[in-house]
Amino acid sequence: MSELGRHDDGRAALRSTLRATLHATLHAARDFLLPPVCASCDQLMSDPAEALVCGVCWSRLPMLPAPRCERCGHPADEYECRWCALLPPFVRAARSVCWAKSGTALAIVHALKYGGWMRVAEGMGTRMARLAFPDDVRRERTALVPVPLAHARERERGYNQSGLLAAAIAVKWKVPVWNDVIVRGRATESQTRLTPEQRRRNVSSAFTVAPRLGARLRGAHVVLVDDVVTTAATLNACASALFDGGARIISYVTFGRAPSIGDRIETTGDLLNGNSRRH
Ligand SMILES: [Zn+2]
Numbered sequence: 001m002s003e004l005g006r007h008d009d010g011r012a013a014l015r016s017t018l019r020a021t022l023h024a025t026l027h028a029a030r031d032f033l034l035p036p037v038c039a040s041c042d043q044l045m046s047d048p049a050e051a052l053v054c055g056v057c058w059s060r061l062p063m064l065p066a067p068r069c070e071r072c073g074h075p076a077d078e079y080e081c082r083w084c085a086l087l088p089p090f091v092r093a094a095r096s097v098c099w100a101k102s103g104t105a106l107a108i109v110h111a112l113k114y115g116g117w118m119r120v121a122e123g124m125g126t127r128m129a130r131l132a133f134p135d136d137v138r139r140e141r142t143a144l145v146p147v148p149l150a151h152a153r154e155r156e157r158g159y160n161q162s163g164l165l166a167a168a169i170a171v172k173w174k175v176p177v178w179n180d181v182i183v184r185g186r187a188t189e190s191q192t193r194l195t196p197e198q199r200r201r202n203v204s205s206a207f208t209v210a211p212r213l214g215a216r217l218r219g220a221h222v223v224l225v226d227d228v229v230t231t232a233a234t235l236n237a238c239a240s241a242l243f244d245g246g247a248r249i250i251s252y253v254t255f256g257r258a259p260s261i262g263d264r265i266e267t268t269g270d271l272l273n274g275n276s277r278r279h
C-alpha cells in the first residue's frame, strides 16, 4: 500500500473513532442532563433513579409464565421441552426476564439498542441479575461474556448493548466481565428475515475465541449475555466457540425472549397491545 493510502486509512480510522466517542458522549450527556423522560413511554418520570424507564413500564413487563423448564427457563408443558432441544449439550441453563415481541419490553430493548439510551441497561441488568438460576450455576459461574457486535455496527452505535448489560449484572453477581474473549468474524446478515435454518447457517462460523485470551477459559463456567434471544442461533454459535476454546459449561442470560408459535405466553404484562407509548 502506498504512503498516501496508509495515511488515508489512518485518517479514516481516526475519524470513525472520534465519531464513535462523540456519539457515546452525547448519549451519556443526554442521559444525565435532560429532564428524566421514560425511554419506553415518553412520560415524565417521578423517580429519575429508575434507570430511564418509569415504574409503570417496568411493572408492565410480560414475565414468562410459570411453571418453567429448570434448564432453559422456557414455559414448560408436561412433555419434552422443545426449547431445550435447541440448545447444545454443554449449555447448562438459560434464563430471560420477559417476553420481547412487542409492547413495553420491546420498547425498552429498542431504547437501549437503537435509541442510544445507555443507562436503560442498568435497570435491565438489575432485573437479569435477579433471575433464579440453579444452585450449581450460581456457585460455578466464573465470568460474564457479552455477545459481541460486528465491529462496524459497534463503531456506528458507539457501544455494545450486551456489554452494558453484562457490566450491570457483574456489579450484582460480583463476577468479572470478559469483554474481548469472543471475536466476531465476517459481518452477519441481519437475522430478522431469515428462517431458523438460515439463521443457524448465518452465524455458525461467525465467532471464534481470541487466541491470547483462550487460556482463561479452561474449565470455566461462562454465562453469555445478550439483549434478546429468538432461536438461540447466535448464543449457540458463541457457546460453541467458547466450548471449543476450553470452557466446560456455558449458561445464557437475556433480558427478552421471543415467543415462538405454540408457546404458552399467558402473562399479566403488556405483550400484544402494540402501543406501549400509552398507559
Ligand atoms: Zn414508561
Ligand SMILES: [Zn+2]
Binding pocket: 069, 070, 071, 072, 073, 074, 081, 082, 083, 084, 085
Ligand atoms: Zn427446557
